[in-house]
Amino acid sequence: MIKALMRIVRWTGPYKKRLILGCVCSFFMTWATAAPVMLAAWLLACVAEDARGIQELDPSWVWWSLLALIACIGLRFILTYGKNRLQESIGYEVAPEDRIKIGNVLKRVPLGYFDEVKTGDILATATTELGILELQGMKMVDAVINGYVNLAAVVAFLFILEPMAGFAALAGTVVSCLALTAVNRVSKRLTPRAHAETEQLAGDIVEYVRGLGTAKSYGHGGAAMRPILATIRRLKEARIAIEFGFTPRNLVHLVAFKLASVGVVASAVWGYANGGIELWMLLALCAFSFTVFSGVERVNDSAHMLGDLDDIMNRIDAIENAPYIDSDGRDVPLTEHGIELRGVSFSYGRESGAKVLSGVSCDIPEKTTCAIVGPSGSGKTTIANLMMRFWDVDEGSVLVGGHDVRELTCDSLLRNFSAVFQNVYLFNDTIENNIRFGRPGATHEEVVEAARRARVDEFVRELPDGYETLVGEAGSALSGGQKQRISIARALLKDAPIVILDEATASIDPENESLIQGALSELTRGKTVVVIAHRLATIEHADQILVVEGGRIVQRGTHEELLGQEGTYRRFVEIRSRAEGWRIGGA
């Protein structure tokens, strides 16, 4: 518990002082609450002694007591306000920083990280779980620290007043702490399970939303819910198990403190009967015995929450300590933009993955075009991704502009690349902002110019909101080709010296294709280009063609050179020209 507590304190970073000061306020707050009880007891005792004719009650005492009561209330108000001001907002200050940190980490981890840590886990950690820490962290620290400090003070106070009462309180505390420890052991086992299920649920929901269209089209809308329902059931069971784990604790705890309260009352009466303590003390002890332990109740509730928070902090740490891909990179402005692969071998998955590329070498001089062809799954995309260092190679090296990509930071490397993929990703924002993503500082005129060159302008003008059209709403209204042209406009605006085209025209209908080809030739003019394609028109004019099969380069040369050889490329061209000829004839 102390470990979790210290972790939260460390988590608050520069706000530690505020947290501690808040705890101090809260400590005096408890005493500002206890003081009126003592005062009331004292006043009652005076009234009783006056009634029995032992000592006459001086009316001014009543007035003074009332004044003191009001002062206590005022003090409590100030302390509560101070504590809230100091403490309550700390979580709201720190959690957003953590979310940004998680966002930054995700930018820098190898893409392979997402295969191992699912999107749902990250989603749940960055939102729900961090939210719990944000809302509960400070309250827990305060409750536990003050609960214990106050308890210690009260027990010490009781010892001074009446040792028997002190013993009774101490016994209750010890029993309760033992119960707490036992239950914490249970919660250590159970809370990670509940958290894992929460993350699973987030992942299931992401998956469900993504696949809903497909699932519905096959009439499986209901079946797609099944994994979610199963996870909801398991999460419920985990949560209930945790609650059941706490029930015995609560009972032991309650009984221990009720008995301790009775013990305190009994020893006070005993002390009074033997003349050891005065009447006002007896009354104060009786009143106290039932309120003393309320702080401890809070400690109790906080204990299981702390276990929860500890687990959440483990999860945040795990994400924040994810392997950085460019931790040793330097920011180097590249002056040359050729690409070279030297004996590259690569497999996905850290240990067991099968080799996807073996001994791949190639040299793509600056401002030349290199086409990569080969059957599906042969490793073409992988080669392109390694150039952008989405992953690190297992053997060999990738050089861009003469620098091993591992020597560069991702930012300084990727600044030089524009990539257009088969699957276009458009952000849920306006068309203009989607294009501007290529160069965030671009003016409206520059965006429109890029759009014009990418043949986007012509269809955007037809839309009622033009460039202000939200892609999210219009998403379904945009054709695949239009989306692709927006992504090309984005790349044009970035105007990077190296262009990667990965099957950029693969899923485009024929009418759109000529438009896209026009846009692409704008994009690739005067650039170093790596193009993965199966359309002959795209390939035949490349300066060099690499034929990849099973993760190896099996042929290389120009279109004419390769046509002159017996081999994969010639078969490929024969099949393609038949397919494209048939398509043109059939269209």
Ligand code: ADP
């Ligand atoms: P291509 O682009 O030529 O179709 P890829 O480079 O996409 O081929 O894939 C090469 C091989 O690597 C395939 O066997 C594919 O299943 C595998 N592969 C691709 N991406 C991943 C990934 N993220 N994790 C694991 N295996 C992958």
Ligand code: MG
């Ligand atoms: Mg591919």
